[in-house]
Amino acid sequence: MTPGWTGDIHEFDPSATPGFSGGKKEGQERLAECEDALSSLQERLFAAHHGTADGARVLLVVQGMDTSGKGGIMRHVVGGVDPQGVGITAFKAPTDEEKAHDFLWRIRPHVPAPGMIGVFDRSHYEDVLIHRVHGWADEAEIERRYAAINAFEQELADSGVLIVKVMLLLSYAEQGERLMERLERPDKHWKFNPGDIDERAQWSAYMDAYSKALSATSTEAAPWFVVPADRKWYARIAVQDLLQQALRTIDPQWPAADFDVAEQKERLRATIADAPAL
Amino acid sequence: MTPGWTGDIHEFDPSATPGFSGGKKEGQERLAECEDALSSLQERLFAAHHGTADGARVLLVVQGMDTSGKGGIMRHVVGGVDPQGVGITAFKAPTDEEKAHDFLWRIRPHVPAPGMIGVFDRSHYEDVLIHRVHGWADEAEIERRYAAINAFEQELADSGVLIVKVMLLLSYAEQGERLMERLERPDKHWKFNPGDIDERAQWSAYMDAYSKALSATSTEAAPWFVVPADRKWYARIAVQDLLQQALRTIDPQWPAADFDVAEQKERLRATIADAPAL
Numbered sequence: 001m002t003p004g005w006t007g008d009i010h011e012f013d014p015s016a017t018p019g020f021s022g023g024k025k026e027g028q029e030r031l032a033e034c035e036d037a038l039s040s041l042q043e044r045l046f047a048a049h050h051g052t053a054d055g056a057r058v059l060l061v062v063q064g065m066d067t068s069g070k071g072g073i074m075r076h077v078v079g080g081v082d083p084q085g086v087g088i089t090a091f092k093a094p095t096d097e098e099k100a101h102d103f104l105w106r107i108r109p110h111v112p113a114p115g116m117i118g119v120f121d122r123s124h125y126e127d128v129l130i131h132r133v134h135g136w137a138d139e140a141e142i143e144r145r146y147a148a149i150n151a152f153e154q155e156l157a158d159s160g161v162l163i164v165k166v167m168l169l170l171s172y173a174e175q176g177e178r179l180m181e182r183l184e185r186p187d188k189h190w191k192f193n194p195g196d197i198d199e200r201a202q203w204s205a206y207m208d209a210y211s212k213a214l215s216a217t218s219t220e221a222a223p224w225f226v227v228p229a230d231r232k233w234y235a236r237i238a239v240q241d242l243l244q245q246a247l248r249t250i251d252p253q254w255p256a257a258d259f260d261v262a263e264q265k266e267r268l269r270a271t272i273a274d275a276p277a278l
Numbered sequence: 279m280t281p282g283w284t285g286d287i288h289e290f291d292p293s294a295t296p297g298f299s300g301g302k303k304e305g306q307e308r309l310a311e312c313e314d315a316l317s318s319l320q321e322r323l324f325a326a327h328h329g330t331a332d333g334a335r336v337l338l339v340v341q342g343m344d345t346s347g348k349g350g351i352m353r354h355v356v357g358g359v360d361p362q363g364v365g366i367t368a369f370k371a372p373t374d375e376e377k378a379h380d381f382l383w384r385i386r387p388h389v390p391a392p393g394m395i396g397v398f399d400r401s402h403y404e405d406v407l408i409h410r411v412h413g414w415a416d417e418a419e420i421e422r423r424y425a426a427i428n429a430f431e432q433e434l435a436d437s438g439v440l441i442v443k444v445m446l447l448l449s450y451a452e453q454g455e456r457l458m459e460r461l462e463r464p465d466k467h468w469k470f471n472p473g474d475i476d477e478r479a480q481w482s483a484y485m486d487a488y489s490k491a492l493s494a495t496s497t498e499a500a501p502w503f504v505v506p507a508d509r510k511w512y513a514r515i516a517v518q519d520l521l522q523q524a525l526r527t528i529d530p531q532w533p534a535a536d537f538d539v540a541e542q543k544e545r546l547r548a549t550i551a552d553a554p555a556l
Contacts, residue, residue, distance in 0.1 A: 047468040075360045082353045083361050084368065084399070121362070176550045183543050189535040190325040197545050257467040265461050267475050272454045 009211045014171040015230040020237065027233035034240055035080040041247035042081040042117060048252040049160075050085075050115025056160050056250045057112040060243060061120045063129070064168030065206060066196045067178035068229050069236075070121050073168070077240045078119050087112055090121040103127040103145065104152055111156060117243070124149060125165075125213060132209040133202050146216040157221035162246050165222060166239055167210060168229035172203050287489045292449040293508040298515065305511035312518055313358040319525035320359040320395060326530040327438075328363075328393025334438050334528045335390040338521060339398045341407070342446030343484060344474045345456035346507050347514075348399050351446070355518045356397050365390055368399040381405040381423065382430055389434060395521070402427060403443075403491060410487040411480050424494040435499035440524050443500060444517055445488060446507035450481050 020027065049055030060078075062070050074088055089110040098106040104124055112118030128145050131137040137145070153163055170178075179196060182188040199206070218224040225242055229235040298305065327333025338356075340348050352366055367388040376384040382402055390396030406423050409415040415423070431441055448456075457474060460466040477484070496502040503520055507513040 047465075071362065074362045079357070079361045083357045083364060083366055084349065084352045086361060088361055090362065172553060173550075176546065179546055180543070180550075183539055183546065186535075187325075187532045189539070190533050192535070192537070192542070194537050194542055194545075197542065197549060200549055254465045255468050257464075257470070259470070259472050261461055261467070264470070264472055264475065265458070267472075268454065268457055268461065271475060271478055272451075272458075275450060 009167075009169065009207055009214065009226065012169050012226050012228060014169045014174065014228050016228045017231060017234045018228070020234060024231065024233050027231070027237050031076065031080075031233065031237050031240060034237070034244065038240060038244050038247070039081045041244065041252070042085050044252040044254060045117070045247055045250060046082070046085040046115045048115070048255050050113070052114045054160050055114030056162065056252065057114050058117045058243070058246050058250070059112055059120070059156065059161050059163045060117065060239075060246075061123045061125070061163070061165040062168065062239075063123065063125050063166070063210075064229060065170050065175060065203075066199060067175050067182070068168035068170040069232050070168060072232055073166075073236060073239050074119065074121060076236050077243065078117075080240070081117065085115070086117045086119065088119045088121060091123055091126065102148075104148060107152075111161065114160065124152075125217075128213045128217075129206065129209045130199075132212070133205045142212075143216075146213070149217050150219055150222075153217075153219065153222035162250060163222035164242050164246050165218075165224045166242065167214060167224060167226050168235055169226050170229045172200075174230045175200060175203075287445075287447065287485055287492065287504065290447050290504050290506060292447045292452065292506050294506045295509060295512045296506070298512065302509070302511050305509075305515050309354065309358075309511065309515050309518060312515070312522065316518060316522050316525070317359045319522065319530070320363050322530040322532060323395070323525055323528060324360070324363040324393045326393070326533050328391070330392045332438050333392030334440065334530065335392050336395045336521070336524050336528070337390055337398070337434065337439050337441045338395065338517075338524075339401045339403070339441070339443040340446065340517075341400060341403050341444070341488075342507060343448050343453060343481075344477060345453050345460070346446035346448040347510050348446060350510055351444075351514060351517050352397065352399060354514050355521065356395075358518070359395070363393070364395045364397065366397045366399060369401055369404065380426075382426060385430075389439065392438065402430075403495075406491045406495075407484065407487045408477075410490070411483045421494075424491070427495050428497055428500075431495075431497065431500035440528060441500035442520050442524050443496075443502045444520065445492060445502060445504050446513055447504050448507045450478075452508045453478060453481075 017027075020030075022030070045056065045058070049057065062073055064070055078086055078088060087110070091106070094106060107120075107124045110118060110120070127137070128142050128149070132142050157163060179192065179200070182192040214224045214226070225238075227235050227238045227242075295305075298308075300308070323334065323336070327335065340351055342348055356364055356366060365388070369384070372384060385398075385402045388396065388398070405415070406420050406427070410420055435441060457470070457478070460470040492502045492504070505513050505516045505520075
């Protein structure tokens with residue numbers, strides 16, 4: 001399964017399931033089956049690199065329109081690995097303090113530490129997406145931001161961060177159905193905001209902004225992957241697969257003991273023989 | 279199942295399974311069975327309180343000797359809920375900057391926001407446990423810290439934080455076996471540190487420090503629960519149960535829509551009828 005980026009977002013079919021021949025049931029089974037393998041790779045990443053000065057780590061950036069399934073990725077893919085090895089950051093509208101700084105200022109503190117998997121639910125890409133659509137930044141500023149993003153991501157890659165960027169590609173029709181479900185179910189009302197419909201009205205402008213942003217920032221150091229997202233189960237196995245590929249690329253190994261195992265066993269045995277009165 | 283605190287840690291049997299009559303298999307089944315209920319309560323907590331100024335939240339503090347199963351609680355209990363609604367902080371030995379401040383300075387930024395479940399893997403209690411055992415703080419200073427902790431936790435409780443403090447009670451013999459397993463398995467070597475045996479040598483002093491600390495800081499606002507931890511499966515269902523009780527006490531409800539549902543459905547339907555050329 002290799003969703004990939006070819007330059008024009010309109011070339012992708014949001015309802016496709018590239019690289020996977022099964023249906024929903026098989027997809028859900030596969031998600032569950034692959035959880036252990038992903039979890040085991042994550043544990044080795046943590047064991048091998050956590051606490052080191054410049055060890056490997058993974059940064060997964062997830063972008064997509066409202067209801068494209070970002071939350072489901074967090075819950076069902078990222079939620080499958082040990083929470084101690086993962087840091088999720090949901091980037092909302094910036095605060096006044098964040099606005100007073102360059103757009104990357106609030107991003108940097110959330111870059112994962114060695115051994116960790118960092119996940120961004122929305123990201124610095126909002127600054128070249130919603131900002132372009134609403135005209136909050138002009139073309140020259142957007143171009144400056146593309147360059148700043150590429151330099152930033154190159155620096156991260158050079159320091160050991162394996163970056164995977166995912167755009168969950170939803171169709172306009174499917175978004176309509178998902179928003180309607182949020183309106184029909186009282187237990188989903190909290191996820192709905194009237195502003196979601198205003199953003200939806202700008203659909204074409206958003207697709208254009210995504211096409212331009214992905215073209216400008218899909219680099220060797222930080223490639224974009226367009227994942228068809230009309231079928232939630234497919235998007236989940238696709239992202240799980242991308243995470244697994246990233247970890248396999250790093251290929252973390254159990255670190256060798258930095259102590260004499262036989263000697264420590266001897267010390268431990270002595271404490272077992274001479275148990276204190278408790 | 280109500281593990282509780284009566285004042286003397288030696289009154290508890292680390293291998294007991296109070297409130298649960300089944301064995302390991304039944305315990306593991308129960309953990310899996312209760313995951314959905316916990317997850318559903320967590321989602322409602324998030325829906326009802328996230329983004330509010332002073333909404334409810336939960337802080338779970340987990341303390342215990344090396345190998346007592348803190349990591350397993352994070353992975354198998356906390357890992358069962360949506361990672362977007364949880365923040366785990368593992369407190370390690372303090373940095374030089376942290377040491378330059380009062381001991382609560384590094385704790386405060388990790389208090390959960392409204393709607394969240396915050397989990398501390400070790401905590402400010404290290405400052406009255408290892409510090410007492412090693413004599414890094416004298417009796418007067420330890421007493422000062424107890425008072426500071428109680429004031430801090432009372433303030434948190436008053437601002438909407440439901441605090442649950444868990445001490446995983448392991449036996450000396452079981453710790454010996456778990457440390458030996460870490461030495462015998464190369465994939466566990468990374469979890470072992472020769473210093474663990476030095477700490478083990480102070481077992482009685484640690485039990486004494488725990489007894490004193492729990493007695494001094496088990497308050498109505500922030501009670502301690504001693505959870506027998508020689509059986510990992512039992513400790514997990516006990517902590518899962520405590521978390522569930524905490525959420526049931528808050529009893530979060532789906533928030534009412536702050537918009538006119540019928541009106542928004544109408545607006546949405548218009549965007550479906552007039553689909554843009556894509």
